[in-house]
Amino acid sequence: MGRGDVGALGVALSLLLVAAAVALSRWQGLRLEASMLWSVLRAMVQLLLVGAALTLVIDPDRPILASWAWVVGMLAYAGDVVRRRAPRIPRLWRLAVGAFGVTSAISLGVVFGLGVLPHEGRTVVPLAGLMIGNAMNASVLVTRRVVEDLRDRRAEVEARIALGHTAREAAHPSLVTALRTALIPQIETTRAVGLVFLPGAMTGLILAGVHPVDAVLVQAVVMFLVLGAAATNATVMALGLPPRLFTADHRPIWLVRTTEH
Amino acid sequence: MSAPDQDAEVPDHPPLFRFDAVTVDLDGVRALDGVSLSLPDHGVTVVVGPSGSGKSTLLRLCNRLEAPTTGHIAYRGQSLHALDPRRLRREVGMVFQRPVVFPGTVRDNLLIAAPDRDDDALAATLVRAALDPALLDRDASGLSGGEAQRLGLARTLLTAPLVLLLDEPTSALDATPKRDFERTVLELSEQGTPVLWVSHELAQVHRMTDRLVVLEQGRVVLLLDDPADLDDDPVVSRLLAPEADDGSR
Structure with missing residues (x-):
């Protein structure tokens, strides 16, 4: 063996x-x-x-396009997961898939475009999966938190609208709160890495016999990819939410709840 | 070319607000039911009625915090729907029933309405709302209920409104701050700012009213142009509780 x-x-x-x-x-x-x-x-x-x-x-003989087709499938499915977690928000699938698209373009663009990791089927699919999985959690978290925070600040939001603020201006404090809520766990995980737990990619590589220092380097890339992807994705989601939570004349739509029972 | 408009309802001085068969459904409940009404462009118009009668909805329609389900509203002769909602909201200022205090100082609260004003302008606005200009640096969360409501009025005044909408602005205030607030609003009205005031107190209605609109179950049940008629009106005495007259709440 x-x-x-x-x-x-x-x-x-x-x-x-x-x-x-x-x-x-x-x-x-x-x-x-x-x-x-x-x-x-x-x-x-x-x-x-x-x-x-x-x-x-990810067969090396198969065109890399097959891997990217797999990634597109993952994007569509992840968009559907976000939509199902907050079904009362209109046109959420489009926003979520758009956010995943932007996030993938930036983060995978850096990793593969700058040659950080080789552009092969065996790297594209797992990395995209890891990135989309984390970005999906950040998306769901930020969406729910924005809706809840807007409702908590209902009086403030209405007062701002009555002062002539736009939907985006009135929602800004809630967007900030929601983004912080969604990103702080990622930052905490990044900070505690190695001290509290050995992350999955590194553990897997060491088990597979890779030198620990090499495993650490791969893990660092993965971690930065996940943090960057979560931040990018949550931000795109937060920016895209106000037009879905307010009318065209900047009146808030108060959603009764974010998930179906 | 079309003939000159002979419709007598398009005069030189159109009403401040004109409601034509306005119905509003909120979450499946009919808040206003076919309201047709013209409000004059001067003085204090007080809107009264039991809770759930549609008073707040009527007021909130005026700066498009609500939209009519059916019917039409005109503001000074222009269709409300055709106006830029943000400009309208700054022109038709609103003070809410519960004072809204944003985090930060009194200055921070005022800058939300007008970020480019200097301290002199902010202090002058505090004076207009009968607040001490020295409050600018005070943490707004420490203000009394009366001060917070005046801060709300000052913030609204910073958008230079041409009309004021007041939704039971004194319902949480004691007698003295209530009277002070009323006096400030009467002064603004005398200076030419028309006011729409939602109230539920007979004594306040007596003190403030130039014209009275009475709503019940989403319909206008009474319009009084002369406040002297208030005392004898059976609808008014049925709907407004005399125990609130002493202003001691």
């Missing part, structure tokens, strides 16, 4: 750990055995399917 390789036997042996968890559940009467086994089986099938699909897409 080469460095970092896990064979079928390795996976089978690691199932001993699951068996231990099942045994503990049975011993303590937790009645979680069935759901444990089901979730393990499901995870294995899902991961194998994704692995097979990725093998097809």
